[in-house]
Amino acid sequence: MKYIRGVICWVLLVAFVETITAHGAFAVYEVYVDSGSKALAAYQVRIWDEEGVAKILSVEGGEPPAFQAPPFFDPKAIQKNVIKLAAFRVDASEQLPRGKVRVASLHVEIPESGARPRWRVVIEAAATADGRKIAVRASVFKKDEE
Amino acid sequence: MCGLTVAVILLCGCAKAPKNRSPIPEESRRGYFSDSGRPGSEGRNLRELLHPEVGARERTGVSFAEAMTDELWVISRAGGDSGARDDQYPGTGAMMTKVQNREVPLPLAHTQVKANVSGYLASVDVTQQFENPFAEKIEAVYVFPLPENGAVNEFVMQVGARRIRGIVRERREAERIYTDAKRQGYTAALLTQERPNIFIQSVANIEPGKRIDISIRYYHTLAYADGWYEFVFPMVVGPRFNPPGFHGGIGAVPASGLARSGQPMDAHYLAPETRSGHDIGLELEVNAGVRIEDYECKTHAVTVRPKGAEASVEHLEVSLNPGDSIPNKDFVFRYRVAGGTIKTGLITHQDHRGGFFTLMMYPPAALETLERRPMELVFVLDCSGSMAGRPLAQAKAAVRWALRHMDARDTFQLINFSADARQFGSRPVAVTAENIRRALRHLESLQSEGGTMMIEGVKAALDFPHDPARLRFICFLTDGFIGNETEILREIHGRLGDSRIFSFGVGSSVNRFLLEGMAKVGRGAVAYLGLNDNGGQIMGDFFERVSHPALTEVEIHWGGFKASDVFPKRLPDLFVGRPVILTGRFEPGSGGKTPVIELSGRAGGSRVRIPVSVRESGAEESSPALPSLWARSKVAELLEKSPYDPSRRTMAQARQTALDYQILSPDTAFLALDASRRTVGESGVTVPIALPVPEGVRYDTTVSE
Numbered sequence: 001m002k003y004i005r006g007v008i009c010w011v012l013l014v015a016f017v018e019t020i021t022a023h024g025a026f027a028v029y030e031v032y033v034d035s036g037s038k039a040l041a042a043y044q045v046r047i048w049d050e051e052g053v054a055k056i057l058s059v060e061g062g063e064p065p066a067f068q069a070p071p072f073f074d075p076k077a078i079q080k081n082v083i084k085l086a087a088f089r090v091d092a093s094e095q096l097p098r099g100k101v102r103v104a105s106l107h108v109e110i111p112e113s114g115a116r117p118r119w120r121v122v123i124e125a126a127a128t129a130d131g132r133k134i135a136v137r138a139s140v141f142k143k144d145e146e
Numbered sequence: 147m148c149g150l151t152v153a154v155i156l157l158c159g160c161a162k163a164p165k166n167r168s169p170i171p172e173e174s175r176r177g178y179f180s181d182s183g184r185p186g187s188e189g190r191n192l193r194e195l196l197h198p199e200v201g202a203r204e205r206t207g208v209s210f211a212e213a214m215t216d217e218l219w220v221i222s223r224a225g226g227d228s229g230a231r232d233d234q235y236p237g238t239g240a241m242m243t244k245v246q247n248r249e250v251p252l253p254l255a256h257t258q259v260k261a262n263v264s265g266y267l268a269s270v271d272v273t274q275q276f277e278n279p280f281a282e283k284i285e286a287v288y289v290f291p292l293p294e295n296g297a298v299n300e301f302v303m304q305v306g307a308r309r310i311r312g313i314v315r316e317r318r319e320a321e322r323i324y325t326d327a328k329r330q331g332y333t334a335a336l337l338t339q340e341r342p343n344i345f346i347q348s349v350a351n352i353e354p355g356k357r358i359d360i361s362i363r364y365y366h367t368l369a370y371a372d373g374w375y376e377f378v379f380p381m382v383v384g385p386r387f388n389p390p391g392f393h394g395g396i397g398a399v400p401a402s403g404l405a406r407s408g409q410p411m412d413a414h415y416l417a418p419e420t421r422s423g424h425d426i427g428l429e430l431e432v433n434a435g436v437r438i439e440d441y442e443c444k445t446h447a448v449t450v451r452p453k454g455a456e457a458s459v460e461h462l463e464v465s466l467n468p469g470d471s472i473p474n475k476d477f478v479f480r481y482r483v484a485g486g487t488i489k490t491g492l493i494t495h496q497d498h499r500g501g502f503f504t505l506m507m508y509p510p511a512a513l514e515t516l517e518r519r520p521m522e523l524v525f526v527l528d529c530s531g532s533m534a535g536r537p538l539a540q541a542k543a544a545v546r547w548a549l550r551h552m553d554a555r556d557t558f559q560l561i562n563f564s565a566d567a568r569q570f571g572s573r574p575v576a577v578t579a580e581n582i583r584r585a586l587r588h589l590e591s592l593q594s595e596g597g598t599m600m601i602e603g604v605k606a607a608l609d610f611p612h613d614p615a616r617l618r619f620i621c622f623l624t625d626g627f628i629g630n631e632t633e634i635l636r637e638i639h640g641r642l643g644d645s646r647i648f649s650f651g652v653g654s655s656v657n658r659f660l661l662e663g664m665a666k667v668g669r670g671a672v673a674y675l676g677l678n679d680n681g682g683q684i685m686g687d688f689f690e691r692v693s694h695p696a697l698t699e700v701e702i703h704w705g706g707f708k709a710s711d712v713f714p715k716r717l718p719d720l721f722v723g724r725p726v727i728l729t730g731r732f733e734p735g736s737g738g739k740t741p742v743i744e745l746s747g748r749a750g751g752s753r754v755r756i757p758v759s760v761r762e763s764g765a766e767e768s769s770p771a772l773p774s775l776w777a778r779s780k781v782a783e784l785l786e787k788s789p790y791d792p793s794r795r796t797m798a799q800a801r802q803t804a805l806d807y808q809i810l811s812p813d814t815a816f817l818a819l820d821a822s823r824r825t826v827g828e829s830g831v832t833v834p835i836a837l838p839v840p841e842g843v844r845y846d847t848t849v850s851e
Contacts, residue, residue: 024323026332026821057323057819058303060310070302070311075808078313107310107821109323143822 024111028143029054029119031062031085031104033126035136039096041066041129042088043103045138046122048081053110054117056083060105064097071104084124093129105143252422253278253286253352254835257473259428263377265435265493266368266506266727267769270296270379273361278352283830285328285350289396289413289837291380293366294343294659297771297778299809300363301816303335303349312337312818314808316801320815324350331824335360337816340396340411341631342782343659344383345810351825360818365771365778367504371673372687372723374480375434381426381473383413384655384840385848387530387598388629395629398849401836407850409629414834415849422836425471430464434483438462441481444678445654446470448479474838475654478676492741494732495772501732502772503709507745507758509697509720516695516750520555522574522616523548526607528624528652530564530598531847536677537653538594541623543681544650548621549585551689552577557613560585563603565596574613594847598628601637608641618645619692622664623675626657627848634660636789638667646670646696646719648688653677655840666714671724677842687723694722697747697754707741708733713779720747729776777807785812 033043056078061070066089074084085104089096110117119140126136255277261270276286292298301312315323317338324336328350335358336348352358369376385398388409397407401414416422432438438459441450447470453461464479494503525545529538545560552558557574561567570588575581607620626649628634638647647668649661652675665672671691675684696719702712712730720726746755784800791797797813804811839845 024326026327026330026819028821055323056313057817057821058310058312060308060820068307068309070309073311073313075314076806078808079805105822107819109326109819109821 024055024109025113026057026107026109027054028060029106029108029117029140030102030143031106031121032100032139032141033103033123033136034100034138035098035126035134037098038128038134038136039093039098040101040103040126040134040136041091041093041096042086042125042127043123043136043138044084044086044125046077046082046084046124047106047140048083048120049117050120051115051118052081053112053115054081054108055111056081056106056108058107059083059085060107062101062103062105064101064103066091066096067101067103086125088127089129091129096129100137106140252424252836253280253284253833254288254422254424255357256424257426259379259426261377261379261428261430263368263375263430263432263434264769265433265491266370266375267365267493267504267771267775268368268377269363269365269771271361271363273359274347275357275359276349276352277357278354280833281354283354283825283827284352285348285830285832286352286835287832288347288835289340289383289411290345290347291343291383291655292345292362292364293378293380294341294662295778295782296364296366297774297807297809298337298339298345298362298364298816299774299807300361301335301337301818302361303333303818303820304359304361305333305820308820308822310818310820312816314805314810314814314816316805317813317815320817323819324348324817327819327821328829331827331829333358333820333825335816335818337362337810339810339812339815341659343380343657344396346411351830353825365774367506367727367775370506370725371671372690374482377430377432377479378658379428379477380655380658381475381477382655382837382840384625384627384653384657384843385413385415385532386627386629386657387532387848389597389599389601392630392633394632397629400849400851401834403851405850412834414836415845416836416838418839418845421472421838424473424835426466426473427468427471428466428477430462430479432462432464432479432481434460434462434481436460437484439482439484441479443477443479444676445475445478472838475841476656476676478674493769493772495768495770496734497770497773499773501734502776503730503732504769504772504775505728505730505743506725507702507720507728508725509722510745510754510756510758513694513697513720513722513749518617518693518695520553520557520616521692522557522559522613522618523552524559524561524607524610524618524620526603526620526622526624527560527562527592528564528598528600528603528622529562529592529594530596530627531594532598532625532627532843533652534594534844534847536842537625538592540675540677540679540681541650541652542589542592544623544652544675544685545589545621546586547682547685548689549582549589551686552582557616558585559610560588561603561606561610562592563599563606564594565599567599567602567606569606569610573611574616598624600624600628600634601630604634604637604641608638608643608645612643612645619648619670620645620668621648621650621688622661623650623652624656624661625653625843626651626660627843628657628660631657631660631663632789635663635667638664642668648673648692650675650684650688653840654842666718669719671721691721691723695750696721697745697749700745700747702728703744703746705742705744706736707743708736711776711780713776713783715783729772729779731776774807774809777803777809781809781811 059070061068071085071087077084121138256275258273303310327334333351338346386396388395395409397409397412399405399412447467451463452459491506560570648670649664649672651661661672698719700717709730709732743758781800784796788796801813804814
């Protein structure tokens with residue numbers, strides 16, 4: 001009996017320690033825009049996790065020099081955990097990226113252990129340097145931790 | 147577990163340290179552990195120590211339907227952030243300081259400030275360069291000031307070449323996430339607001355030899371008085387006095403040793419004759435929009451490059467001289483624009499949220515022709531320890547001038563306070579030659595000593611029997627180095643009656659939040675008396691101001707201009723030479739380009755109605771800063787009301803406004819996180835950034851040993 005009580009106490013203690021040290025996982029999701037052969041000067045995308053498990057914490061700039069500055073986002077939408085990212089450049093066409101490029105990264109928290117976000121991306125606008133609308137594709141991929 | 151690991155790191159740290167790096171100084175270790183004085187709390191995050199109420203909040207999920215209801219967002223800004231410098235600044239490579247004759251490295255190397263003034267709006271970019279000179283991972287914690295009316299709305303953390311934009315969240319949630327990220331080894335930065343003019347920057351998991359830059363952008367309106375615009379960049383938080391029994395302030399403790407003040411947060415000060423390797427660079431561009439007649443900077447050595455022909459300079463480039471880069475006093479740059487060109491100026495901005503405006507409203511010139519009534523002048527001198535030396539000498543010089551220039555119809559009183567309050571006369575004293583001689587002798591006898599029981603000074607000044615035949619003006623001369631600002635403002639609010647308060651900030655780095663607040667609640671005005679200013683001249687400006695009646699019971703009639711949500715809600719009295727800045731929303735298209743606005747109020751005993759000449763608002767005067775400034779004003783107004791709102795609804799409204807406009811507030815915080823990699827090991831040791839005491843302030847009378 002004494003032994004069982006000891007085991008129960010140990011289990012409760014472990015559970016307690018687990019509870020007080022429980023924490024969310026952090027991850028990075030990269031946002032890509034593919035403008036094909038056209039030079040990308042501006043984009044606006046709306047991204048959210050359909051599973052509702054990821055909390056967006058920070059936004060990092062992209063890979064091409066034109067989009068290295070972290071993009072701005074809509075403050076109202078972010079409160080609903082939806083991020084509307086936007087950036088535009090006035091550089092000459094040859095300095096703008098073409099094809100599939102990483103335009104931003106989202107640093108997120110996934111509080112629930114084992115949960116996986118399912119990202120939905122909607123392109124709201126994309127344009128070339130002379131202001132012409134272009135069709136682009138956008139996608140989000142998980143980045144492996146370094 | 148976490149705490150145990152940190153303890154082990156600390157025990158082993160020196161042995162593991164590479165020879166070319168410094169071990170964590172004992173002062174910093176002890177400073178971190180000193181909350182309990184024993185290595186049992188070491189694993190706790192500093193923020194947990196400061197705010198034990200921090201707890202996890204439930205995450206709110208978002209549904210697709212909710213997401214789809216968002217309004218269309220229009221891009222309103224473009225352009226990249228200014229890149230941080232990669233090179234080391236001269237003299238900062240070592241980042242060393244001497245503490246008790248030993249050199250101690252500091253993790254804050256440099257602060258770079260780039261400010262742009264357009265009209266009376268300032269946009270300021272501040273980059274803090276944190277570097278870890280130690281052999282172990284650290285968390286840097288820096289207590290620093292910003293202008294009390296600043297709207298902080300951008301926060302970018304730079305790790306190597308990567309720039310990560312922070313997002314404003316509810317403060318408790320941001321603190322919880324920061325703590326989690328720190329514990330797991332991620333690099334993260336958290337910015338919180340402790341007072342409207344005091345902030346804490348925490349940067350977790352800075353690896354040995356690594357540098358992390360934090361860039362902040364804020365907007366604010368410039369002060370204008372007596373023909374001069376004034377740009378101020380505060381550089382250091384002065385040591386605050388917290389009265390016995392008060393536990394909501396900011397303590398002042400030595401950078402070395404075990405001392406803790408018992409307050410939720412401490413600022414750590416360097417001992418005399420020591421200085422931090424942290425230095426500051428500052429560049430300021432002024433686009434006045436009208437001709438600049440004169441300019442001055444009495445606080446720092448600067449280089450000024452006027453642009454354009456001498457007779458029509460509207461544009462100045464100002465830079466701080468490298469030899470004057472110790473961040474131990476406020477930077478104050480003033481410029482005077484051509485007198486005839488000053489008009490009430492309206493600046494507007496429109497975006498998908500609607501219209502925003504700011505209006506700098508100048509008092510009607512007609513006031514200058516009216517005679518004033520006899521006055522009852524009450525001078526209240528702060529004689530506490532922090533005023534020792536030059537600040538008290540400056541305050542005395544100002545009061546001496548006033549005593550010699552009063553009108554024979556006036557009465558006066560002298561009150562001094564430190565641990566308690568004392569007064570010169572038992573009732574208002576008549577202005578006679580003999581009384582003035584006695585008062586001057588009394589003034590010279592005052593010495594600085596003890597704590598800052600300002601509440602006693604407030605009570606003594608406001609409870610003093612009032613002479614109804616005279617207007618009572620109470621002049622507080624103080625550095626404002628106290629932690630219980632809210633208590634003081636509440637006392638003034640409750641006891642003001644018909645009195646008016648004019649606050650004079652005396653010193654090199656005064657508490658502008660308190661001084662502005664006293665003047666606002668006291669329906670007066672504020673003035674600043676620096677250590678290099680002429681006290682008589684500053685007091686003379688005040689006399690000039692009150693030598694004409696103020697426009698009281700002020701109301702604005704907006705005409706066709708559909709203004710709403712205008713702050714401040716209660717308009718202050720308008721004094722000659724002191725404009726008032728209003729911010730509000732408006733319906734785009736209403737009022738036309740030159741709205742006709744009328745001002746009404748009581749002046750010299752009669753009701754007057756005066757049309758206000760509003761300068762045309764051109765496209766160049768549209769400013770994207772306005773939504774943030776408007777939100778900042780709204781938050782300030784709500785927080786002023788919150789102590790009287792038991793439902794706490796105003797607090798919730800203030801928090802929501804801050805979230806909606808992504809600005810910092812007491813209940814919101816900026817969080818930036820780099821989730822791309824974990825640093826090795828668990829969270830590092832917390833190193834508070836040691837601060838110099840402000841120039842002219844004595845360490846021995848202000849910092850608790």
